[in-house]
Amino acid sequence: MRLPKNARYAVAASASLAVALTACSGSGSGGAATGTWDKDATVNIGSLYEPQNLDNTAGGGQGVTEALNGNVYEGLFRLTDDGKVENLLAKDYKASADGLTYTFTLRDGVTFHSGKDVTSADVKYSLEKVLADDSQSARKSNLQVVKSIATPDAHTVEVTLSKKSISFVYNLSYVWIINSRAKNLKTQEDGTGPYTLGKWTRGSALSLDRYPGYWGDAAANKKVVFHYFKDATALNNSLLTNAVDVVTSEQSPDALDQFTSNANYKVSDGDSTTKLLLAFNDKAKPFTDVRVRRAVSAAIDDKKLLASVWGGYGKLIGSMVPPTDPWYEDLTEVNAYDVTAAKKLLAEAGYAKGFSFTLDTPNYDPHPTAATFIKAQLAKVGITVRINTITPDEWYTKVYKNHDFTATLQEHVNDRDLVWYGNPDFYWGYDDKQVTRWVEQAEEASTTAEQTALLKKVNRKTAEDAASDWLYLYPQIVVAGTKLSGYPVNGLNSQFFAYDIKKKG
Amino acid sequence: MTPADLLTRAPAPARRRGRSVTLAVGVTLAGLIALLALVSLVWLPYATDDTSGGRLAPPGDGHLLGTDKLGRDLFTQLMTGSRIAVEAGLGSVAIAALIGVTLGVLAAFAQGWLDDTLAAFLDILIAFPTLLLAMLVVAARSATLGSAVLAIGLAQSAVVARLVRILVKRVLAEDYVTAARTSGTSWPRTVAGHVLPNIWPTLVVNLALQFGLAVLAEAGLSYLGLGAPPPNASWGRMLQEAQATFTTAPAGALAPGVLLVLLVVGVNLIADGLRDTLDPATRGRRS
Numbered sequence: 139m140r141l142p143k144n145a146r147y148a149v150a151a152s153a154s155l156a157v158a159l160t161a162c163s164g165s166g167s168g169g170a171a172t173g174t175w176d177k178d179a180t181v182n183i184g185s186l187y188e189p190q191n192l193d194n195t196a197g198g199g200q201g202v203t204e205a206l207n208g209n210v211y212e213g214l215f216r217l218t219d220d221g222k223v224e225n226l227l228a229k230d231y232k233a234s235a236d237g238l239t240y241t242f243t244l245r246d247g248v249t250f251h252s253g254k255d256v257t258s259a260d261v262k263y264s265l266e267k268v269l270a271d272d273s274q275s276a277r278k279s280n281l282q283v284v285k286s287i288a289t290p291d292a293h294t295v296e297v298t299l300s301k302k303s304i305s306f307v308y309n310l311s312y313v314w315i316i317n318s319r320a321k322n323l324k325t326q327e328d329g330t331g332p333y334t335l336g337k338w339t340r341g342s343a344l345s346l347d348r349y350p351g352y353w354g355d356a357a358a359n360k361k362v363v364f365h366y367f368k369d370a371t372a373l374n375n376s377l378l379t380n381a382v383d384v385v386t387s388e389q390s391p392d393a394l395d396q397f398t399s400n401a402n403y404k405v406s407d408g409d410s411t412t413k414l415l416l417a418f419n420d421k422a423k424p425f426t427d428v429r430v431r432r433a434v435s436a437a438i439d440d441k442k443l444l445a446s447v448w449g450g451y452g453k454l455i456g457s458m459v460p461p462t463d464p465w466y467e468d469l470t471e472v473n474a475y476d477v478t479a480a481k482k483l484l485a486e487a488g489y490a491k492g493f494s495f496t497l498d499t500p501n502y503d504p505h506p507t508a509a510t511f512i513k514a515q516l517a518k519v520g521i522t523v524r525i526n527t528i529t530p531d532e533w534y535t536k537v538y539k540n541h542d543f544t545a546t547l548q549e550h551v552n553d554r555d556l557v558w559y560g561n562p563d564f565y566w567g568y569d570d571k572q573v574t575r576w577v578e579q580a581e582e583a584s585t586t587a588e589q590t591a592l593l594k595k596v597n598r599k600t601a602e603d604a605a606s607d608w609l610y611l612y613p614q615i616v617v618a619g620t621k622l623s624g625y626p627v628n629g630l631n632s633q634f635f636a637y638d639i640k641k642k643g
Numbered sequence: 644m645t646p647a648d649l650l651t652r653a654p655a656p657a658r659r660r661g662r663s664v665t666l667a668v669g670v671t672l673a674g675l676i677a678l679l680a681l682v683s684l685v686w687l688p689y690a691t692d693d694t695s696g697g698r699l700a701p702p703g704d705g706h707l708l709g710t711d712k713l714g715r716d717l718f719t720q721l722m723t724g725s726r727i728a729v730e731a732g733l734g735s736v737a738i739a740a741l742i743g744v745t746l747g748v749l750a751a752f753a754q755g756w757l758d759d760t761l762a763a764f765l766d767i768l769i770a771f772p773t774l775l776l777a778m779l780v781v782a783a784r785s786a787t788l789g790s791a792v793l794a795i796g797l798a799q800s801a802v803v804a805r806l807v808r809i810l811v812k813r814v815l816a817e818d819y820v821t822a823a824r825t826s827g828t829s830w831p832r833t834v835a836g837h838v839l840p841n842i843w844p845t846l847v848v849n850l851a852l853q854f855g856l857a858v859l860a861e862a863g864l865s866y867l868g869l870g871a872p873p874p875n876a877s878w879g880r881m882l883q884e885a886q887a888t889f890t891t892a893p894a895g896a897l898a899p900g901v902l903l904v905l906l907v908v909g910v911n912l913i914a915d916g917l918r919d920t921l922d923p924a925t926r927g928r929r930s
Contacts, residue, residue, distance in 0.1 A: 501868030
């Protein structure tokens with residue numbers, strides 16, 4: 139952005155020269171692509187999630203991740219749309235034999251948008267920013283293992299951990315590398331990504347401009363504009379009228395018919411990481427009894443619930459693990475829908491005549507619908523559900539903080555969040571010594587294979603114990619005009635990489 | 644026909660007809676909903692938790708108006724919703740009448756600082772948004788139909804009380820009431836013998852209007868998830884749930900909307916008709 143003018147021209151000129159050479163060489167894919175898409179296109183993206191501010195350590199909401207992760211800011215590593223961790227600003231890294239020291243080598247020739255070179259001091263600053271007392275980063279607790287950060291030279295960072303942490307590199311994919319001299323990060327930016335921040339009109343839109351000095355492959359479009367909507371219907375209408383080219387995440391299947399039946403649009407049904415849970419309080423009667431939890435899980439027809447809420451979209455899951463997590467296993471057959479088995483389990487547990495419990499239900503979709511369905515289903519095995527509607531604030535205080543509930547409904551959005559079952563103080567109160575140990579061992583594992591094997595055990599054990607009832611996995615539905623290609627379809631952790639999006643002229 | 648009617652000029656036949664038509668239409672509309680509500684107590688086409696209908700089935704084929712997302716019969720829910728609407732209206736109006744009339748009469752008789760304090764209190768209560776009051780009540784008591792009715796009734800009682808206070812003051816200023824009071828009639832007897840007979844026509848009309856407002860308020864609260872908890876099929880909740888499916892299954896949103904309008908318009912027409920018939924102040928004005 140702040141490159142001297144002539145330097146900018148030089149970059150542009152060499153870029154077009156490279157394109158011309160590729161075209162002449164006649165290599166099929168490259169040549170075809172240049173002919174069919176507009177390199178200087180503006181891509182309009184429709185979203186329901188406007189950021190509150192532009193700083194991912196200041197509680198800006200999922201809109202911050204959506205608009206800026208990978209687009210404006212980059213980490214040492216990148217979590218790709220299919221859940222893999224790749225080197226990004228780190229050229230290479232090495233872990234010591236004891237797994238306590240990580241040495242990162244930074245990529246050469248990377249500059250911030252302000253023009254300054256990226257150095258190890260910036261990396262140290264960025265990591266400390268996430269760990270700071272006032273940081274609201276979602277990864278702060280995972281990164282508490284960082285004991286010290288050393289910068290032996292401008293391109294080397296050495297991080298010492300207080301104990302082994304196999305997820306350390308993965309967690310670093312959430313840490314933006316920011317210029318240590320940058321100011322006012324809530325409204326401005328100074329990252330290294332393929333775009334610079336254009337204009338942010340609060341309540342309406344945020345635009346990104348292609349950064350000519352980007353170290354990697356230049357973005358496939360010139361400008362990206364995120365348009366923010368409060369209402370899903372208005373969002374869909376703007377897609378129909380071509381005011382936006384793509385919608386990042388549809389929240390209801392019923393508006394989709396107008397796109398599936400129209401040849402100008404493509405509806406992608408990707409994998410999200412958002413799970414809908416009927417979370418029992420495993421420390422409150424009668425859910426202290428595994429048989430009761432299994433009975434309730436078996437008495438609810440998840441397939442029918444999913445069909446009701448999402449039509450033909452979404453997936454069934456038998457545990458907390460979505461298919462994009464490395465330790466995924468299909469456990470839908472564990473405690474599957476079986477009313478006879480449910481009745482038998484209830485009788486064994488001494489509840490042959492059933493019982494009644496209060497279900498704390500957040501007052502927004504899909505929870506009331508799911509609660510109604512669960513009430514009807516459990517009535518068939520003699521269990522009476524009292525639905526208590528609560529606001530998100532009440533949920534946070536009553537359920538999450540005070541653990542004052544018997545059962546509740548909640549959506550859990552993050553990937554790799556199975557490990558919360560290893561924490562007996564978490565709101566659902568699942569307390570199994572063996573599981574806690576496996577989770578700890580997995581984090582301190584030396585290889586990902588070892589980690590994966592241990593977490594698979596956790597996965598199966600929690601599923602068999604019906605620690606919670608995992609009702610279904612939300613779909614991630616992206617709708618785009620057919621002129622568009624290269625957009626992410628999984629929206630992992632609400633990321634939305636815009637740099638590969640190609641728009642036909 | 645009240646005795647007072649005989650004293651005024653006989654209304655023109657055309658106006659009399661217009662008045663009775665208003666009342667008749669109002670009674671028909673509101674009566675229709677009341678009938679649905681009453682029938683729902685003894686008979687429903689499907690059980691309220693019967694989800695066998697299939698997702699968003701279109702109208703017809705065993706389901707008069709089709710089904711909702713969970714496969715529940717819409718008409719069944721509409722009938723249950725009628726009952727909840729009528730209950731909400733009656734309950735709120737009963738609370739509003741009880742508290743409102745008591746406070747209003749008290750304020751009118753009290754005079755002096757108590758009157759001023761009560762009047763100020765009522766003004767504050769009226770200025771307080773019903774919805775906000777309802778949210779407070781719901782936060783304190785959890786979201787149930789009872790909480791919603793209580794909140795709506797409380798908010799409306801202020802309106803009723805203010806009206807009653809003014810009406811009663813006007814009656815108390817009449818010569819014959821002053822005569823009765825100076826001759827030693829106790830105030831309870833004054834209220835029963837002179838005040839209530841004189842204020843009830845206006846009061847009834849106002850309560851009928853409040854009924855319509857209460858039905859709307861309950862629908863609004865349920866729409867926000869603060870009214871009757873699921874699976875109770877309140878019209879407001881049905882509207883909220885059907886919002887996302889409006890383009891593919893419009894019946895789900897249209898039906899509760901239409902019934903809501905019918906009931907509120909019906910009750911307002913009844914109030915209009917009653918006012919023309921009962922209230923001496925407006926009688927004859929339009930002739």
